[in-house]
Amino acid sequence: MTSRGGENNTVMATQEAAHEWGAPVDVDVPSLSRIYDHLLGGGHNFASDRAVADAIMALAPGYDVFVRESRAFVRRAVLHMLTAGIEQFLDLGAGLGGVRHVHELAQAEQPRACVVYVDHDPVAVAGLELIIHGADSSTGVIEADLRHVDEVLNHAVTTRLLDLTRPVGVVAGSVLHCLPDAEEVAATLAGYHDRLAPGSLLAASHADGILLGLETAAAVEDRFSKSGITFVHRSRREFADLLGPWQPHPDGVAPVGLWRPEGLALPVRECLWGNAVLAGRRKPTGRA
Template identity: 85%
Template sequence: MSTSRGGENGTVMVTQEGAHERGASVDVDVPSLSRIYDRLLGGGHNFASDRVTAAAIMALVPHYDAFVRESRAFVRRAVLHMLTAGIEQFLDLGAGLGGVRHVHELAQAEQPQARVVYVDRDPVAVAGLELVVREDDPSTGVIEADLRHVEEVLDHAVTTRLLDLTRPVGVVVGSVLHCLPDAEDPAATLAGYHERLAPGSLLAASHADGIVLGLETAAAVEDCLAKAGITFVHRNRRQFADLLGPWQPHPDGVAPIGLWRPDGLTLVRRECLWGNAVLAGRRPEPAERA
């Protein structure tokens, strides 16, 4: 993919002309949520169609970009907590375009031996991730795949090369489950990863909630994205918790994103309450009776 490393803010830019060089063609006139998020984060991996939709969302919900930043901040905190719990390998599902720091940069700064696999179905997101991950990197890899295809993700050559699925894995699902409607059974997807991963694995997930945002405003955001061909489903705290299935939430449970293990005693802005977050675990199998 053709790229430029000299964007206005020093960001890595993906050119429209280079968008078709990957195996899967990219229709630059069709927005994607990962690129819309990238625009809201001030990144350069987006096209005019993404910028138009991002502007429309900001017109509906001023400071929506602050909510997206809070969602990325949750991922940072969750990764650090998983490292503290002894997790040294990570699977970032629907990884998107990262934001300020990518999972492998966070993890390997604390644990140089940490291994990370990124998964995304957007070819532009994959190309963006590949710009920050060397092709021969022995500890980090990128997969172009749909997170709903559990077997494809976990049996992929990159995954089997980098991750030992007999040991605990930290699964990151940041701001992506709300892209899956109930008809696609996101709970079954999460249960599929729970079934395949080792006891002691952890799941860090976040999800948009329309309650504090306001149901009418949330519906307007969903409609705006639907017109761009993007599925977006706000779920309240209980509905989000229901998606976790066999994953067992840690004692702090499902909490507003800005209140989930914050870095310090800071004033929580309203935008920090527009979504929820959770850290959940796969418990050890009960010992068989003799």
């Protein structure tokens, strides 16, 4: 009885917050970003999101580990970008999570770092706006579809915070598998490549159904689909094919848990349910 009461209080608090933020949201319609938020231990989610998360965990026990490892990849990639001299970041499909966000990671190492978040979920956008309130001079949020490259890059928030004549670190963590059309994904990534300055870097991760198991992967996709959520597993090769003109770094496309891991501990199998890559827009090497 206590547990049920606690859950109801959480739902009420979240609903009230959504109304206070002015976020137009149907609390009965789940969102992948809020499902991830729940799996990461965050509080920006509704009962509908938790129900889907529980169903996915029943189909693929340890899915929360995979989600956490995917976020850990983002952290490692952002830190690498900083060491490469990147001081401005574009986080596509940023969502919400119970971990440190890109601006917190980047600005802890480089106080001058600027970050623009992009998401189409109004609750995620409203939550991010509250989170970055104290850093509003160097961090901003755009409510937009990441596939609309020109809308994102020409947005007033982007032009205020990012200098597109200088390298940008693009983060696309656990979002590309929400886009069903591979050709459209490839065209989107190529669009950012062509608009950004040489020396820009792309950090991306993507779910892979091979090691998860094709039957389990299909069941996960079906469960998401029944909730109105698009989710497409792609193999390592299929993921690599999306990168187009982006040039992967020498370590190439690797399982999420094996991409430049910290420490010597062997990754658990859930760390292999997706792949990750750091790729760059090459700087000119001289005269053609």
